[in-house]
Amino acid sequence: MSQSLTIMPVIGIGEIRPGDDLAAVISEAAELLDGDVLVVTQKVVSKAEGRLVQVDPKIGHKPLVIKESARVLRRRGDLIISETKHGFVCANAGIDLSNVEAGKAALLPLDSDRSARGIRDALTHRFGVDVAVVISDTFGRPWRRGVTDVAIGSAGLRPIVDLRGTNDALGRELQVTEVAVVDEIASAAELVMGKADGVPVAIVRGVEPSWFGDGGVVADVVRDPGEDLFR
Amino acid sequence: MSQSLTIMPVIGIGEIRPGDDLAAVISEAAELLDGDVLVVTQKVVSKAEGRLVQVDPKIGHKPLVIKESARVLRRRGDLIISETKHGFVCANAGIDLSNVEAGKAALLPLDSDRSARGIRDALTHRFGVDVAVVISDTFGRPWRRGVTDVAIGSAGLRPIVDLRGTNDALGRELQVTEVAVVDEIASAAELVMGKADGVPVAIVRGVEPSWFGDGGVVADVVRDPGEDLFR
Numbered sequence: 165m166s167q168s169l170t171i172m173p174v175i176g177i178g179e180i181r182p183g184d185d186l187a188a189v190i191s192e193a194a195e196l197l198d199g200d201v202l203v204v205t206q207k208v209v210s211k212a213e214g215r216l217v218q219v220d221p222k223i224g225h226k227p228l229v230i231k232e233s234a235r236v237l238r239r240r241g242d243l244i245i246s247e248t249k250h251g252f253v254c255a256n257a258g259i260d261l262s263n264v265e266a267g268k269a270a271l272l273p274l275d276s277d278r279s280a281r282g283i284r285d286a287l288t289h290r291f292g293v294d295v296a297v298v299i300s301d302t303f304g305r306p307w308r309r310g311v312t313d314v315a316i317g318s319a320g321l322r323p324i325v326d327l328r329g330t331n332d333a334l335g336r337e338l339q340v341t342e343v344a345v346v347d348e349i350a351s352a353a354e355l356v357m358g359k360a361d362g363v364p365v366a367i368v369r370g371v372e373p374s375w376f377g378d379g380g381v382v383a384d385v386v387r388d389p390g391e392d393l394f395r
Numbered sequence: 396m397s398q399s400l401t402i403m404p405v406i407g408i409g410e411i412r413p414g415d416d417l418a419a420v421i422s423e424a425a426e427l428l429d430g431d432v433l434v435v436t437q438k439v440v441s442k443a444e445g446r447l448v449q450v451d452p453k454i455g456h457k458p459l460v461i462k463e464s465a466r467v468l469r470r471r472g473d474l475i476i477s478e479t480k481h482g483f484v485c486a487n488a489g490i491d492l493s494n495v496e497a498g499k500a501a502l503l504p505l506d507s508d509r510s511a512r513g514i515r516d517a518l519t520h521r522f523g524v525d526v527a528v529v530i531s532d533t534f535g536r537p538w539r540r541g542v543t544d545v546a547i548g549s550a551g552l553r554p555i556v557d558l559r560g561t562n563d564a565l566g567r568e569l570q571v572t573e574v575a576v577v578d579e580i581a582s583a584a585e586l587v588m589g590k591a592d593g594v595p596v597a598i599v600r601g602v603e604p605s606w607f608g609d610g611g612v613v614a615d616v617v618r619d620p621g622e623d624l625f626r
Contacts, residue, residue, distance in 0.1 A: 169586055305536065323541070
């Protein structure tokens with residue numbers, strides 16, 4: 165069915181180390197087509213960018229969380245919910261202790277939209293394939309249990325798309341409905357990454373062509389604190 | 396690729412009216428296979444269940460929002476963010492004014508997990524196909540702009556799955572990571588529903604078999620207000 169979407173895990177990507185060329189590694193492992201959306205987890209982007217720091221076992225990772233935060237919103241026990249310097253609201257400033265070398269932690273990319281653009285540009289110019297790139301991370305939510313993957317960076321995709329701004333099927337004018345497709349794509353990709361261990365990349369094929377374009381997650385998705393009813 | 400996921404819109408479902416037999420309508424329009432997850436939007440479930448009420452144009456829909464809410468959390472201008480009687484936190488108590496007959500509004504199903512079970516049971520017993528059912532709705536989020544689809548009801552699926560409770564690739568024990576796959580499936584389905592007008596049902600094919608099982612969104616996903624740091 166031409167209107168269907170296929171989500172494929174990219175198998176065979178080994179351990180990523182600081183300085184690794186992610187675009188080359190992904191090109192080697194995946195058969196990309198023009199119009200694909202490539203979803204890459206934050207962890208491998210952070211590793212490739214060398215965003216690894218030593219955690220002092222005597223003081224733990226909390227000082228790091230504070231250092232990576234613009235401000236702390238809530239604390240409960242060991243949990244710190246803060247706003248990162250990018251504007252993301254998440255637990256522990258997005259710092260990752262799992263699947264990282266013992267004693268080390270992976271910080272978020274400094275500029276996650278730039279990271280996405282870097283991968284996209286390398287794939288376009290060196291590997292000749294025109295894909296959008298989404299960098300995903302796993303965040304909790306208020307009100308709802310369980311975590312879901314959302315986008316922390318993107319390139320080549322309009323992060324928010326007005327899907328229902330036209331008249332509804334009954335002929336009346338609808339309110340604009342701005343859908344965060346970039347986050348829905350990150351969540352969809354997670355469904356195949358979670359099936360196997362250590363799958364840091366997935367391909368989403370069949371995304372509506374009109375959704376490709378400019379924008380980034382920090383500029384388009386992060387809500388201005390002044391607009392936010394719950395901060 | 397056997398580990399991939401396919402998401403297909405179900406085309407050709409016409410206007411749904413109170414009393415319509417959704418399982419029969421869906422069976423007619425879709426070729427379902429055992430192991431599929433069927434995602435159905437709240438709007439058609441509410442219509443089929445006759446959850447339509449008249450809106451008095453003199454007073455608008457706000458009294459309805461208050462009536463459908465367990466408590467109001469925030470107000471700004473015309474926007475009311477409240478907790479519904481199910482425990483969902485959303486705008487306008489999930490009441491839907493678009494694509495509903497003029498002068499009417501669609502309320503959320505009274506028990507959205509029961510609605511999902513009803514569709515699933517009918518498909519199993521009358522149409523002989525063993526699928527999970529997710530009822531989706533479009534909610535905003537704090538911190539992030541744009542709306543995404545989440546689950547408000549489910550049947551036949553474990554809404555939250557521990558995906559990474561085993562040792563990580565580097566051999567250390569990981570924290571349990573409870574992933575709200577039911578919400579990720581709702582978001583994934585929206586990506587194909589938004590491509591065409593008036594597509595209220597999608598099929599997600601290839602979902603990990605171990606995710607099928609018992610549970611519901613209200614019991615498993617709604618966070619207890621006492622646990623919530625932002626209410």
